[in-house]
Structure formats: structure tokens, C-alpha cells
Amino acid sequence: MEKIEDEKIKLEDVKPDKNVRILTGDRPTGKLHIGHYFGSLKSRVTLQDQFETFIEVADVQALTDNFNNPEKVKQNVSQILMDELAVGIDPNKVTFFLQSLIPEIAELTVFYSNLVTISRLERNPTVKTELAQKRALFGESVTYGFLGYPVSQAADITAFEAKLVPVGEDQLPLIEQCREIVRKFNSIYGETLKEPVAVLGNFPRIKGLDGNEKMGKSLGNALYLSDTEDVIKEKVMAALTDPARIKKDDPGHPDICMVYYYHKLFGNEEECKNVCEECKAGKRGCVACKKELIKNIDNTLRPIREKRHYYEERPNEVKDILMAGTAHARDIAKETMIKVKKSMKLDY
Numbered sequence: 001m002e003k004i005e006d007e008k009i010k011l012e013d014v015k016p017d018k019n020v021r022i023l024t025g026d027r028p029t030g031k032l033h034i035g036h037y038f039g040s041l042k043s044r045v046t047l048q049d050q051f052e053t054f055i056e057v058a059d060v061q062a063l064t065d066n067f068n069n070p071e072k073v074k075q076n077v078s079q080i081l082m083d084e085l086a087v088g089i090d091p092n093k094v095t096f097f098l099q100s101l102i103p104e105i106a107e108l109t110v111f112y113s114n115l116v117t118i119s120r121l122e123r124n125p126t127v128k129t130e131l132a133q134k135r136a137l138f139g140e141s142v143t144y145g146f147l148g149y150p151v152s153q154a155a156d157i158t159a160f161e162a163k164l165v166p167v168g169e170d171q172l173p174l175i176e177q178c179r180e181i182v183r184k185f186n187s188i189y190g191e192t193l194k195e196p197v198a199v200l201g202n203f204p205r206i207k208g209l210d211g212n213e214k215m216g217k218s219l220g221n222a223l224y225l226s227d228t229e230d231v232i233k234e235k236v237m238a239a240l241t242d243p244a245r246i247k248k249d250d251p252g253h254p255d256i257c258m259v260y261y262y263h264k265l266f267g268n269e270e271e272c273k274n275v276c277e278e279c280k281a282g283k284r285g286c287v288a289c290k291k292e293l294i295k296n297i298d299n300t301l302r303p304i305r306e307k308r309h310y311y312e313e314r315p316n317e318v319k320d321i322l323m324a325g326t327a328h329a330r331d332i333a334k335e336t337m338i339k340v341k342k343s344m345k346l347d348y
């Protein structure tokens with residue numbers, strides 16, 4: 001894998017190799033929705049057969065901006081794990097682990113914190129955007145922990161010597177920050193850590209049911225993997241359509257209609273073509289159109305919901321999966337720690 005030298009590569013350009021380790025993760029702050037499904041979960045199902053895959057439940061990172069709500073973070077650890085299992089990520093192929101149970105990550109974070117300046121963190125584009133949002137939330141004060149979360153994310157990645165990190169565009173500055181830390185570490189303490197590469201997939205950002213560019217819990221416009229058929233129905237019936245269509249024979253503009261947008265995600269090509277043509281010609285009622293979409297969404301989500309239900313009834317099995325994965329992950333982090341301490345002359 002020495003050939004991967006670029007800071008970022010495209011998913012389709014990476015040759016599958018079970019000896020190459022990839023690491024990705026999620027903050028347990030809410031259940032996963034179809035934005036996550038099309039954005040990352042689907043590709044994880046493919047990646048698990050191609051690489052040695054590690055998936056972190058980043059509870060410590062979630063606390064950086066939810067420190068006053070530990071209950072929320074705790075509850076969502078099992079929720080997102082069940083979402084991942086439900087979409088077909090296989091615990092026999094993938095190592096799931098919980099960040100807070102790997103103290104080596106916290107230790108590395110402390111060591112790395114000497115290798116990055118405060119101004120560099122403040123200039124990190126991802127942090128910068130989030131800081132602007134957080135300032136509105138926390139008032140003027142931003143915590144040291146929040147500002148430093150890219151350092152902790154660098155520890156997540158390097159603790160496992162992960163080579164590839166599949167992420168969305170918004171996370172690229174965090175991977176770049178990690179690479180800088182690795183280079184600095186290696187130049188001061190000697191060649192020790194591996195520089196990771198960001199892998200950009202064809203991960204589309206899914207708009208919300210209300211047409212908002214972003215789907216999210218706080219926006220109230222998300223379709224969750226755990227939503228029941230009735231909830232899906234209710235949400236789709238309330239989705240944004242072309243406001244110019246009052247009567248069935250009014251010619252419509254599918255391009256501004258969220259129902260059409262979702263047809264493109266859940267329907268086949270022919271169905272989408274029909275929706276588009278019939279809508280434009282005023283030959284399709286919005287209610288019928290929504291019903292067809294509900295059926296298609298349900299065809300995709302039903303098996304996921306059923307699998308999720310299996311795990312909902314077996315919380316111990318979910319916990320065992322996380323604990324077994326964490327034990328395996330910790331063994332690897334311990335090995336890295338030995339190397340790091342040796343390089344830093346902390347090997348007492």
C-alpha cells in the first residue's frame with residue numbers, strides 16, 4: 001500500500017486489500033437516518049469485505065459538545081450500534097469499539113496536544129465552522145476540549161495505525177490535521193506513526209424532507225432507519241412538493257419537489273422517469289405519487305427495521321459485540337502505545 005501517498009483518494013481508486021486497515025467512526029448523539037445510510041453506512045457494508053475495518057463509537061468526542069448531557073451520549077451508543085448492525089454491517093467482519101474504553105486514545109491525545117498550536121486548531125476549517133455555531137450555543141466560551149477534538153481524532157486514527165479513513169468532504173481538514181501531527185511526531189521522536197489517507201467516496205449529502213440542504217435531528221426533517229411504517233407515511237405525506245400544483249392536472253416541476261428527489265434515491269430508473277414525465281404533464285396526483293414513494297421507502301427500510309428489531313430485543317448481544325470488538329481494538333492500541341512511549345523516551 002506504499003503507493004497511496006496522496007492526502008486523499010477516491011474510494012473507487014483503492015484496491016481492495018484485507019491487510020489494509022480502515023477506520024471510521026460516529027459520534028453517538030442521535031439515531032442514524034437515511035442521510036447517514038446513503039452517505040456512509042451503505043459503503044461500509046461494501047468496505048467490510050474489502051479491508052480490515054474498524055468502526056469507532058466516538059463517545060468521548062460526542063462529549064466535547066454534549067458534556068452536560070452524558071445520558072444522551074450513553075443512550076445513543078447502543079442506538080447507533082443497532083443502526084449499523086441493522087443495515088448489514090457484520091460484527092464478524094468488522095471491529096466495533098467504544099472510544100471511552102480505550103484509554104490509550106486519551107493518552108495519545110495528551111502527547112499530541114504538544115504538537116499542535118492553538119491558532120492552527122482555530123484555523124481548521126471544520127472546527128472554524130463548528131466554532132461559529134457553538135459560540136451561539138455556549139455563548140462566548142468555547143471549551144479547551146472542543147477546540148482540541150481534532151487532536152483526539154488524530155489519536156483515534158493513529159492508535160490503530162489506520163491507513164485509510166473514509167469520510168465526507170467536511171471531515172477532510174481533520175484528516176489533514178492528523179497527518180500534520182503524525183509528521184511532526186515522526187520528525188521529533190523518530191519514525192513511529194503511520195500517516196493516514198482520507199478516502200472520499202461518492203457520498204452524497206441528502207437533503208431533508210423539507211428541502212433543507214441538510215438532514216438532521218435538530219431540523220426535524222429526517223427519516224430515521226428506525227422509523228415505523230406509520231411514521232414514514234406521516235413524514236412523506238408532509239414533505240415539500242411543488243407549491244404550484246393545486247389540481248392534479250396542473251403541470252408540475254419535479255425538480256423542486258422533495259418527493260421526486262426521494263423517488264430518485266429509492267425508486268428504479270424507470271419509475272423515476274415516469275414520475276418526472278407524468279408530473280410535468282399534469283398526469284399525476286401528488287397523493288398517489290407520495291403513496292408510491294412510501295411503498296418504495298418501505299421496501300428499503302423494512303428489512304433494516306426488522307433486523308434492528310432483532311437487536312432491540314437482545315441488548316446483551318449488542319453489548320457483547322461492542323465489548324468483544326473493544327477488547328480486540330485495545331490490544332492493537334496497546335501495541336501502538338508501547339512504540340510511542342519508546343520513541344518519546346517514556347518507556348520506563
Ligand code: TRP
Pocket residue numbers: 023024025026027056058061153156157165166167171
Ligand atoms: N468526527 C467524526 C464525525 O463527526 C466522527 C469520528 C470520530 C471519526 N473519530 C473518527 C471519523 C475517526 C473518522 C475517523 O463524523
Ligand code: SF4
Pocket residue numbers: 241242245252253254257258259260275279280284285286287289290
Ligand atoms: Fe412532486 Fe409527485 Fe406532486 Fe410532482 S406529482 S409535485 S413529483 S409529489
